[in-house]
Amino acid sequence: MTFVTAWRAPWWMIRGEWRAHPARIVTAVIAIAVGVALGLAVHLVNASALDRFARGLALVRGRADLSVTAAGPDGIDERLYPRLARLAGIAAASPVVDAHGALGRDPIEIVGLDAFRAAAVTPGLIPTPAAGQPLTSLLSPQALFLSPAALAGRRLGDVVTIVAGTRTAAWRIMGTVPGAGEGRRIAVADISAAQARLGRAGHIDRVDLKLDADVDADMIAGTIRAMLPRGAVLETPADESSSTDALSRAYRVNLDMLALVALLTGAFLVYSAQALSVARRAPQFALLRVIGGTRSLVLGQVLAEGAVLGIVGAGAGIALGTGLAAGVLRLVGGDLGSGAFADEQAPPLVFAPGAALAFAALGIAAALIGSLLPARAAAAGRPVVALRHGGDAVDPSAKPRIMPALVLAVIAVVLALLPAAAGLPIAGYASIGLMLAAGIAAMPRVARWLLAPLAHARLSSPAAQLAVARLWGAPAQAAVALSGIVASIGLMAAMAVMVASFRGSVDEWLRQILGADIYLSLGGSGAALAPEDQSRLLAVRQVADADFMLQRPLALSPGRPPVILIVRRDPGAAFPAVGRSVPVPAGTVPVWVSEPFSRTFDVAAGDALALPLGPGVRARIAGVFRDYARQQGALALRAADADRLTGERGRSEAAISLAPGTDPGGTIAALRQALPPPLRSVAVIQPVADLRARALAIFDRSFAVTYALEAVAVAVGLAGVAATVSAQTIARTREFGMLRHLGVTRRLIVATLGIEGALIGAVGAVAGIGLGAAMAQVLIHVVNPQSFHWTMTTRWPIGLLSGVAAALVVAASGTAMIAGRRAVSLDAVRAVREDW
Incomplete structure (x- = not known):
């Protein structure tokens, strides 16, 4: 037979089989498409989110090659800035105050900087005065410059109130930050004004450094690390990007793996469909062999069927995965619901052709793997036997083999x-x-x-x-x-x-x-309850007790996401313990760490722990607690120890217990009324249920x-x-x-x-x-x-x-x-x- 004649008969057989059993073909195609679509969708969603984050990081870090960042909430001494600026190889240095607060009901990032020094390092954050405002307005102690997203609903010249921590300050909008990027709520002020009005006098949060073109970056990084005080860490833009990627990586990889398992399931469905088809068409394959077809022709026919199933399924999967990714970004967000990326707006979809081709190749491979055993069985069949009878030729008295399954x-x-x-x-x-x-x-x-x-x-x-x-x-x-x-x-x-x-x-x-009756939270607004605010809440008649809490990021090592520092009255009693607790020696600070913290940093109850909360702090782990909320890890301090070490007495949350027989609804109204007006709009007060x-x-x-x-x-x-x-x-x-x-x-x-x-x-x-x-x-x-x-x-x-x-x-x-x-x-x- 010629090549064309040899392949014409198999193609007729393939078309006839698919016309006779379309449901079997559609099921196999859907199985492959689902696996490809899920894997591609997960990849595109996360790639889009990381692209959005990288753009935001490029805005905040600008042209900075290195950044010295505060590890804890107290910031770093501003006297470090001139020492860094005078180092050989530093082309420009820009000190930054970076805080989070609330502008009305909206969270906002407050950036204090020296506009003239920042121009060489972070030009995207340089404010532009409104028409008619002099350039000196950049230095005004009351001037605030808002990004387009933060300015929405407000007008230039308006006086607005921002709550940050326990501080409330009125600012006048005197211009914009046009380079802030779409969707980012940023307020820029002069650094001295930000320090004074945010309670950061003498402290900054970051120094962005731009290096000379011919400097050895590794050498100068080593010099900087040697001079850093406790509580300050040196980071590159890649460090921060990798730390955020680490937060979402496990979640992303798990979904990718589940998608690959779905593809494996698709391969088994293809195997099932192809094996049944081969068994039913055994006489047809036998006749093909009798009229001159070779074993390789039969093998190629069944594999070609599988390849077509894989190609169609992969194509459908790419289209479905792209649409699914767009829908997930719109409905769930770029973090796939994992909470890794804090962003107000969904990132735009970024299509990745290389990833699409890779997942399509996996889909085709799955279909071919599912077709391989049936193809070999079809090619190995004896034509005479197949023409005379079909069916299962296994002796009913013979026991099927179990050893391969046991080995696997x-x-x-x-x-x-x-x-x-x-x-x-x-x-x-x-x-x-x-x-x-x-x-x-x-x-x-x-x-x-x-x-x-x-x-x-x-x-x-x-x-x-x-x-x-x-x-x-x-x-x-x-x-x-x-x-x-x-x-x-x-x-x-x-x-x-x-x-x-x-x-x-x-x-x-x-x-x-959640053992209390009512939970109060100021959320991610950056606002905090001052001690006098806490006293007013405790004075509400229906309140029997309240545990005031605080959560703050704490950087323990470069390249790793910051852990969360939790301040509670008695962490040992508040959190469910994992394993036993241990007493800590006198003169040391007891801390409790979460399971993720314990596993990430390879520590256990009784181990010593270095904390960037001041000189000479000796801490020891008193216990490990279960925590499903903070994947990056958390450590908890008693409120009395935190007040002594950090001096920060503000709190962002409260677990409130009510007197017996109290109506929660009426108490919530009374609690809200007890708050100062700027906090009423950002406070979320709700029953624990x-x-x-x-x-x-x-x-x-x-x-x-x-x-x-x-x-x-x-x-x-x-x-x-x-x-x-x-x-x-x-x-x-x-x-x-x-x-x-x-x-x-x-x-x-x-x-x-x-x-x-x-x-x-x-x-x-x-x-x-x-x-x-x-x-x-x-x-x-x-x-x-x-x-x-x-x-x-x-x-x-x-x-x-x-x-x-x-x-x-x-x-x-x-x-x-x-x-x-x-x-x-x-x-x-x-x-x-x-x-x-």
Whole structure:
């Protein structure tokens, strides 16, 4: 045969197969498309957010090559600035005061700078006086210059009030900051005015440094580090970018890995569809071989089918993923709900062609991998045998092999015990992938184990007896039908158990830490309750007690995200402990650290800890507490110790306990009235029950992508069940014709198929949920601790798993019966004819 003639017949066979079974093809394409779309969407969302953050960082840091930054809330002594400016190799130095406050109800970043020195380093922050205002207005102690986003709804010349910490100050808008960028709320003032009005006299928050062109950056960085006092760190723009990327990296990589697992599930669905197709078309492939086709031609035909499935699925996945990314950016934000990026506006979508091609290649590879074994089986078939008979040639008395599955399972367990690589649970996800492979490899043996009680029982129903005998005697075909089912249901069950466990643990944690009746928060406004404000709140008649709290970022090392310093009256009693607490020696400051802090910095209860809160501070860890809110880590100080070390007595939150029988609604109104007017507009006061509900709503928002993946896994799994069972049923038309010749009625055959489908669904549900439960333990006890550094207790979503199992049984049984009616509609003679 010529090359064209040789490939014309296979192409006719491919087109005929796809026309005959479009549902099977569509299901496989959807499975590949979903995996590609989810992986690409996660990548595009995070790339867009990081691009937005990099632009913001470029604005704030401008042309600075290095920045000396305050590690704690007290800032750094301004006398460090001239010493840095006089260093050899420093072309320009710009001191900066950087604070957060509230302008009305809107949070705003307040930047105090020397406009003339900043021009060489951060030109994007240089203010522009309004028309008619002299250049000297840049130095006015009351002048404020707003970015376009902050100016919205206000006019030049207006007097506005800004609350920052415990300070309230009135400013006059005398110009704009045109280079501030879209969506950023920034207020720029002269540095001396900012110091005086924000209570920063003698202190600054940052010194931005621009180096000479020919200077050795590493050498001058070493010189600067040697002269820095305690509480100051040297950072490059890359350090800050990498620290923010680190906050979202674990969340992003976990979703990427789940998307790749979804692609693996798609590969199993492609395998299931292709294996059934190959088994049904065995006589066709045999005839192709008889008329001159080679083994490589048959192999190439099946692989070409898989490649086309992969290409179509990848193309659809790229389009779907791009649209999904745009929707997620608009609805959830650039942090995928993880809270890593604090931005008022959603970043614009940045398309990445390289990433799209990479995920498309993964989708095509998944389809080819799923087609490889069926292709080899089709090429290896003996034409004479295939032309004479089809079906499952396995001896019913032979036991299916279990050793390959056991080997894969043992390797998976070993991988689950390995530590993280570069802070990521790579071995954990490899363990999950091998568990999936082990589960699929074990299905023939597992199916026989589960069917054994029925196979050895005396069944009164002829339909049930025929169904069990068929499944028991054709283990390979049953395993093919079950492979896609088990893969998709296993993934769904693993995610369902993991999310239910995480949500249940978060709910329990919230109940433990929110023990008061009312919670007051000034949010991210930068405002704080002064001691006199705290006294007024305590004086409200309905208030029995209040624990006033503070949260501030604290930089412990360059290149790592700042941890959160929490100030509470008694942290040891306020937070749920992990492990035992230890007494600290006299003369040391007790601190409590969160689980993520303990794992990130490799410390435990009893260890010493250096804190940048003043000279000679000796601290020791008194205990480790559970914390699901701050992935970067947190450490807690007693209020008395924090007041003594930092001198900062302002507080940003309060847990308020009410007298018995008090109406929370009336108390909230009284508390708000007790606040000074500037704080009333930014304070959020709500019952703890509402706060807990809001926190869980945020949790659900954070896992919206995971929930979507879970729903898609269920939908694709059920569609795969329907397509698989339907194709397998229609392929047995000759078998049904033979049964009809033996006197079996159409109704009995349809009933038999319904029971077969129900048994396949039940076996698939039991095996898939069992496999998912094992994978969930890796997610809960390996992936989450290695990614996010927190632990949780396993919880089982019995209702969801039971509902999915029931839906699976109904879908398999119903599809088999519908397809069976079509298969038995032919008369018995036509059904067994050989001249197809």
